[in-house]
Amino acid sequence: MSAENSFWAMFNRVSLVKQIIVGLLLGTLAGYLGSGPNPLLSAQVVAGIGILGNMFIGALKAIAPILVFTLVTAAVAQHQTGSEAKVKPIIVLYLIGTFSAAVVGVAASFLFPTSIALADAASGDNTPPSGIAEVLQTLLMNLVANPISALAGANYIGILFWALLLGFALRHAAESTRLTILDIADAVSKIVGWVIRFAPLGIFGIVTTTVAATGLEGLASYGKLLLVLVGSMLLIALVVNPLIVWWKIRRNPYPLVFTCLRESGVTAFFTRSSAANIPVNMMLCKKLGLNEDTYSISIPLGATVNMAGAAITISVLSLAAAHTQNITVDFTTALLLSLLSTISACGASGVAGGSLLLIPLACSLLGIDNDVAMQVVAVGFTIGVVQDSCETALNSSTDVLFTAAAELGDRRQG
Template structure:
């Protein structure tokens, strides 16, 4: 006897969230193929889900970081230094790997005209200038605009000040932080519906044919990202924890990377990553700071995008590249990526900056940005999945390494 639809639905609702999201992905693709117009009408589901995550993430980060710092006991080890080192090394390794892959499998572009009216930064000083002023942003404006660098600075300052406050004041912040965490769990339960809407609209509007012309470029981008996710990151984790890194890496890719792939925003995925860190039983004082920090500076995927697309333009124009210049590109891409915004397409505007290293004019560089936007339905999703899942991977690795040293 076959089970009734209501029974199947009840069983599905009691399965893991990852399986529910997978069902949402398959259902979204089927709806887009069979009824494209209906699929487009489901856009509000994805917009509501991503909007809810983006709405709660800034205040969650602010309160949780402040509460963690305020309630932190003296001489508590937060492991932030090794995490930051992993972030920086991982981002540079991603850029360097991209250079090697681009030389091994050079991509060619069709560069003609561009109608983009975007304003990219002109030099590395401008990027650093922007980052510096984001540090001292008005705290209310930082919360309203999702400026996580500014949010972190003000939350750290408030938390350090509250360490000298009364226990009652500290407890209020702690209770609010946990209340917000419960709200996040509620929002995340709607991820299957949100992902269903995002997938349905994306496939219905763009299809898969538009990507065929850029299959080689996409292959290089995705190949490098997979290599970083499945080879380089596990190697860095193994160096830290001295045991098989793949259970941790695959868990983070499955539970963080999947949602990040469809939300296409590291900032929106912060609540998802914090919930995952809690399930992994990591130190709250550590991940409450490292996860929002990673959404801002841990940008290996962005470094890959900047490097591969820049060198594709270089190969197309026949510009010779020597190894010192390639190394300089890796450094520039890594530094620039740390200044990329944690929103969809945030890394593309940094491509003209990297192109300027080879004397490529801004009009031509903006054509490369346009190519990035065409393939962005896949490229940006994979980039965000790599960036966001790596935040948890490196945070967990540092916490596990600390536990190994203490035992």
């Protein structure tokens, strides 16, 4: 028993990022050995390894609808009406920044369309929507779907709608009831964390079957997808966010931008958790001389709703799924996708890779089958070593950036 505990302790000491890298490398090697006309690994061995990937995807598909429902319900139920007075300008900046990020992600996906290798992509029976009218009709019908059926069938639009309604209804419930809802959301998030601990094994299985089926060329699409994601995040961090800050403070925004990236973004890059970076952001706000009554509210709030990186991830990966499925997305639908990505990003889980589990919500708007969408989620976990680190760095550093911009803007006007 002690040997088992020692092994588990040693396993936990190795970071998840390193474990995912090992799984990615081993999967690439195993897939290469199982590909070609004379493979060294038999098809049965490759299929056996692929079961690990299928189990990982299955676990994600099972927990994702419950995660979305509990997180959104708890977030709305915990909101206090009187707490918004001092942070309202900051919330406006959060929403503008997140929506701008979603638009940039959509635009980048149109400028650099990317298809990705999915094992069952060709078999998906997806009919492209004929236009915005059909999209809106589907959206409205999904809104009023039976909530139990929505959870069972992974109807994320219906899940989001009913979670919002239940959250609003619970805002006037007893404090103990709202705390119970929050505890349930925390428990579900913890389960997601357990599932994600098996990401290295899942990625090992996914990459093995992908490389065995498509060769090493199949992974090249992952690299292009990662470039689109990281490039979009850099554009937000170095161009769009500075423009928003300049609009508020009317002076050179880059000293503040680089301070936030250096002292908050770097730490968040390695922790890959906006929640874990809250103490760092609090100390940075104090160092910048900001009002404690304001940033003590805006920083924890930003760790939940200020999700520019998540908006980019959701929009880019959902459009990559659309390109893979040969689904044409018109301008109006793309704008609606930007709005949906913004709303979805605000409900992203605080765990590493939490935004990936909201991709099916955006994919459902485009008529993409949930099985295909969850394969795209798995691809997201495969590139998540870099993607999630950059996403968290952008999200967390922007919490301080917009908090400082709003207060400095008020001082300028005063």
